[in-house]
Amino acid sequence: MNKKHIKIIEDYSNIKGRSLWVDARRRLFQNKAAVISLFLIFLIAFLSFFGPFFLKYSFSDTDWNSIYYPPSLNNGHFLGTDGNGRDLLVRILYGGRLSLTIGILATLVSVFIGVIYGTIAGYFGGKLDIFMMRVVEILYAMPYLIFVILLMVVFGRNIYFLFIAIGAVEWLTMARIVRGQTISLKEKEFIETSKALGQSNFMIIWKHIIPNLAGPIVVYITLMVPSVIILESFLSFLGLGVQEPLTSWGVLISEGSREMETAWWLLIFPGIFMTITLASLNFIGDGLRDAIDPKEY
Amino acid sequence: MQLTQKNIKNNNLLININKLNVFFNTPEGLLHVVKDVNFNVKKGTCLGVVGESGSGKTQTFFSITGLLAKNGYAEGEANFKNYNLITCDDKIRRGFLGKSIGFIFQDPMTSLTPHLKIGDQLAEIAIYHKKITKSEALQRAAEVMDVVKLPNNRDIINSYPHELSGGMKQRVMIAISLMCEPDLIIADEPTTALDVTTQAEILSIFNDLKNNLNIGLVLISHNIGVIAETSNQVLVMKNGQILENGNTHEVLTKPKNDYTKHLLSCIPPWIKN
Amino acid sequence: MIKFITKRILIAIPTLLIIIAFSFSMMRVAPGGPFTNERALPPEIEKNINAAYNLDKPVYEQFYIYMKNITRGDFGPSFKYKDFSVKELILNGLPVSVTLGLSAIIISLFLGSLLGIIAAINRNTIFDYSVMGVSLVGICVPSFVMAPLLSLFFSLYMGILPTSGWNNGNILNLILPITALSLPQIAIISRMMRASTIEVLNSNFIRTAKSKGLNESYIIRKHVIRASILPIVEYLAPASAGLMTGSIIIEQIFGLPGIGRYFVVGALQRDYTLVSGVLILYASLLILLILITDIVRAILDPRVKI
Ligand SMILES: Nc1ncnc2c1ncn2[C@@H]1O[C@H](COP(=O)(O)OP(=O)(O)OP(=O)(O)O)[C@@H](O)[C@H]1O
Ligand SMILES: [Mg+2]
Numbered sequence: 001m002n003k004k005h006i007k008i009i010e011d012y013s014n015i016k017g018r019s020l021w022v023d024a025r026r027r028l029f030q031n032k033a034a035v036i037s038l039f040l041i042f043l044i045a046f047l048s049f050f051g052p053f054f055l056k057y058s059f060s061d062t063d064w065n066s067i068y069y070p071p072s073l074n075n076g077h078f079l080g081t082d083g084n085g086r087d088l089l090v091r092i093l094y095g096g097r098l099s100l101t102i103g104i105l106a107t108l109v110s111v112f113i114g115v116i117y118g119t120i121a122g123y124f125g126g127k128l129d130i131f132m133m134r135v136v137e138i139l140y141a142m143p144y145l146i147f148v149i150l151l152m153v154v155f156g157r158n159i160y161f162l163f164i165a166i167g168a169v170e171w172l173t174m175a176r177i178v179r180g181q182t183i184s185l186k187e188k189e190f191i192e193t194s195k196a197l198g199q200s201n202f203m204i205i206w207k208h209i210i211p212n213l214a215g216p217i218v219v220y221i222t223l224m225v226p227s228v229i230i231l232e233s234f235l236s237f238l239g240l241g242v243q244e245p246l247t248s249w250g251v252l253i254s255e256g257s258r259e260m261e262t263a264w265w266l267l268i269f270p271g272i273f274m275t276i277t278l279a280s281l282n283f284i285g286d287g288l289r290d291a292i293d294p295k296e297y
Numbered sequence: 298m299q300l301t302q303k304n305i306k307n308n309n310l311l312i313n314i315n316k317l318n319v320f321f322n323t324p325e326g327l328l329h330v331v332k333d334v335n336f337n338v339k340k341g342t343c344l345g346v347v348g349e350s351g352s353g354k355t356q357t358f359f360s361i362t363g364l365l366a367k368n369g370y371a372e373g374e375a376n377f378k379n380y381n382l383i384t385c386d387d388k389i390r391r392g393f394l395g396k397s398i399g400f401i402f403q404d405p406m407t408s409l410t411p412h413l414k415i416g417d418q419l420a421e422i423a424i425y426h427k428k429i430t431k432s433e434a435l436q437r438a439a440e441v442m443d444v445v446k447l448p449n450n451r452d453i454i455n456s457y458p459h460e461l462s463g464g465m466k467q468r469v470m471i472a473i474s475l476m477c478e479p480d481l482i483i484a485d486e487p488t489t490a491l492d493v494t495t496q497a498e499i500l501s502i503f504n505d506l507k508n509n510l511n512i513g514l515v516l517i518s519h520n521i522g523v524i525a526e527t528s529n530q531v532l533v534m535k536n537g538q539i540l541e542n543g544n545t546h547e548v549l550t551k552p553k554n555d556y557t558k559h560l561l562s563c564i565p566p567w568i569k570n
Numbered sequence: 571m572i573k574f575i576t577k578r579i580l581i582a583i584p585t586l587l588i589i590i591a592f593s594f595s596m597m598r599v600a601p602g603g604p605f606t607n608e609r610a611l612p613p614e615i616e617k618n619i620n621a622a623y624n625l626d627k628p629v630y631e632q633f634y635i636y637m638k639n640i641t642r643g644d645f646g647p648s649f650k651y652k653d654f655s656v657k658e659l660i661l662n663g664l665p666v667s668v669t670l671g672l673s674a675i676i677i678s679l680f681l682g683s684l685l686g687i688i689a690a691i692n693r694n695t696i697f698d699y700s701v702m703g704v705s706l707v708g709i710c711v712p713s714f715v716m717a718p719l720l721s722l723f724f725s726l727y728m729g730i731l732p733t734s735g736w737n738n739g740n741i742l743n744l745i746l747p748i749t750a751l752s753l754p755q756i757a758i759i760s761r762m763m764r765a766s767t768i769e770v771l772n773s774n775f776i777r778t779a780k781s782k783g784l785n786e787s788y789i790i791r792k793h794v795i796r797a798s799i800l801p802i803v804e805y806l807a808p809a810s811a812g813l814m815t816g817s818i819i820i821e822q823i824f825g826l827p828g829i830g831r832y833f834v835v836g837a838l839q840r841d842y843t844l845v846s847g848v849l850i851l852y853a854s855l856l857i858l859l860i861l862i863t864d865i866v867r868a869i870l871d872p873r874v875k876i
């Protein structure tokens with residue numbers, strides 16, 4: 001331990017203070033992994049949504065002169081082409097657009113359900129709470145992917161239905177977290193005061209409980225988006241999700257794994273994009289969690 | 298009840314603390330929480346340590362027993378039986394811990410392993426240090442349970458911590474520290490978490506220990522009343538420093554330091570006498 | 571203990587009923603499902619289904635019959651495979667899926683916990699960082715990327731392991747699928763175990779154990795493991811669910827004739843009876859695992875009321 005390089009704090013009474021969110025942001029930006037991940041996510045999102053405008057090929061253009069063309073800088077197929085001569089990079093970016101959109105929308109659906117369900121159970125407590133949590137427990141016992149597949153089989157493979165189905169099974173953990181937080185908030189003084197002032201339950205939940213849930217919700221969203229992206233890719237991989245001509249990372253990886261003997265790049269590059277996205281989102285989620293609540297988790 | 302300084306011969310010296318410092322690495326920098334602390338503990342006496350919360354009482358004794366958190370480290374001397382406990386080998390320190398030095402913690406509720414029976418937690422320390430059989434160890438456990446006035450029956454031996462009350466858990470903790478007949482017992486706020494009646498009972502156990510066994514006792518408390526009742530010698534700590542160190546009677550009647558005076562003004566007059 | 575188990579079973583039954591009711595109602599609302607009348611199916615299958623479900627009877631009676639059949643392990647005739655019942659298909663795939671799933675769960679629990687404990691004890695050392703680094707890869711690279719990569723490397727590039735096929739359960743054919751299936755779970759379990767072990771190591775009762783002068787390996791064995799393994803026990807059911815879904819992908823990629831394979835084909839071809847049969851089978855399995863979890867937890871943690 002080299003003391004010379006470290007400021008010795010003799011009086012540590014004034015270290016605390018500052019507001020929660022300012023503190024959280026400072027801690028988040030001190031976390032190198034989280035900062036790099038934030039950068040990467042913004043980069044991938046930006047490229048996915050705007051990149052295709054700047055590329056030479058569109059995502060369904062078939063270039064019959066270059067089928068299974070390996071990655072090269074010469075003819076504009078930077079990441080190569082597939083068996084139909086379509087440019088891989090453009091397809092990856094389009095796939096990313098879809099994967100990210102589904103990830104975010106399905107997450108919002110599940111956060112919406114989860115927050116409402118969790119606050120009601122936590123706030124009203126008693127028998128209602130026991131019943132509602134029992135239901136969650138039952139649903140937890142479901143092999144939820146198979147459940148989504150059943151829904152998809154029954155209602156048809158529609159992309160809008162896909163994210164509703166995913167959202168409908170992913171809200172359970174959110175509901176649990178929110179319920180726990182609501183129960184602990186409920187005992188706080190300011191809630192008691194509002195009750196004494198005769199505010200309605202709905203107003204108390206809306207004005208006091210939900211804003212205070214922001215921390216866990218933000219953390220959870222960043223951790224849920226990757227799991228939704230995986231789920232969507234999983235389904236698409238099996239041919240049960242996104243259908244041609246649309247494409248997502250799952251579809252691309254699925255095609256790539258079938259053709260990896262002839263064209264390794266078709267598997268590797270979509271895999272890399274997806275892995276970077278998932279890893280970054282996980283790092284951001286972990287970073288946020290540590291930043292917002294350094295002790296509790 | 299009180300021994301004076303003269304009565305204690307020097308060869309009774311049990312542990313000598315010299316220029317002890319404790320630091321913690323934190324994201325904000327290096328915290329210096331114990332600053333150049335010196336004191337002695339003698340056989341057959343009780344050293345009381347008082348000070349407000351965060352004054353460094355616990356960390357002082359954690360550093361001596363090697364129990365500091367991972368981010369902490371200590372410098373200085375804690376001389377015990379020809380070894381400096383701060384710098385000596387882990388193995389040597391472990392040999393003393395539990396065997397010659399007993400530690401009783403601030404929070405009895407969480408200080409026992411939840412999945413082990415009380416009997417096992419009592420017996421293991423004797424089995425480990427004295428290499429005796431389990432039945433011999435349980436016999437010893439019966440003796441110490443008597444000392445701490447735990448009803449010595451199968452029920453307690455076979456129960457798990459969550460089945461006992463806070464007071465009983467603290468008695469078990471004291472019993473554990475007595476299993477190997479230690480020379481020094483450090484009790485870190487042993488009564489803070491307990492209700493008033495139980496507090497009095499636990500304190501009377503400490504008084505008995507001090508009077509009947511020839512051990513050195515360190516009693517940490519932020520309640521100066523508790524110290525006044527039990528200890529011969531007192532340390533007053535604040536902000537990691539020792540403000541006052543002396544005979545309990547003298548410190549309580551003629552405090553030199555303003556902070557001590559302030560502490561004293563907080564206790565009811567009948568205890569001072 | 572018997573009372574505790576009975577109570578748990580009594581709670582499990584309604585759960586199962588709800589799942590069966592759900593899959594029944596899904597099939598009723600499904601366009602072209604077994605309980606509707608407008609279908610365009612080959613006449614043989616049509617006949618099988620009519621015979622199995624008494625379509626002229628009212629709904630509740632149909633449900634009753636459906637339920638009764640399920641308790642006998644009869645999930646009805648397959649919708650797409652002529653001359654096969656769902657039960658036969660499942661039994662066909664079972665040996666493959668069980669071999670795969672069981673080996674994967676045992677390997678993941680054992681390796682995951684072991685790595686987690688060692689990383690926690692040696693935290694912030696090279697070992698810790700490498701275990702956590704590798705497990706991060708295990709978590710971030712989805713199994714459907716990992717599995718083709720493994721096969722690309724070990725089968726196509728190195729040529730030491732077969733790319734696909736069951737080959738009567740030959741161990742060489744199993745190595746890649748089991749590895750690909752276990753990796754994510756090993757990653758998750760080792761992280762969980764590391765976190766819970768660190769928490770236990772920082773707890774007050776471990777400080778007490780240290781103050782007794784006990785050595786580290788004794789403390790780990792006697793005081794730490796039983797407390798830190800609890801979250802892993804709780805994770806048994808989710809881990810199994812993960813393996814079930816994982817095996818669907820893995821069987822697909824490595825061409826293994828397991829339940830997952832039939833399931834995917836069934837889903838793609840809208841074989842309702844097959845899909846819901848697999849759903850009910852897997853859900854019952856998970857409910858059984860939750861039951862086991864409760865019992866193991868009660869054994870490990872005396873604070874759980876029996
Ligand atoms: N692991 C640690 N990292 C950083 N600072 C620490 C750590 N452990 C203790 N401290 C700080 O050391 C100081 C002294 O703590 P200590 O536990 O000795 O106080 P105490 O006098 O025992 O107080 P109390 O009466 O509350 O028990 C406190 O300011 C505390 O915040
Ligand atoms: Mg303390």
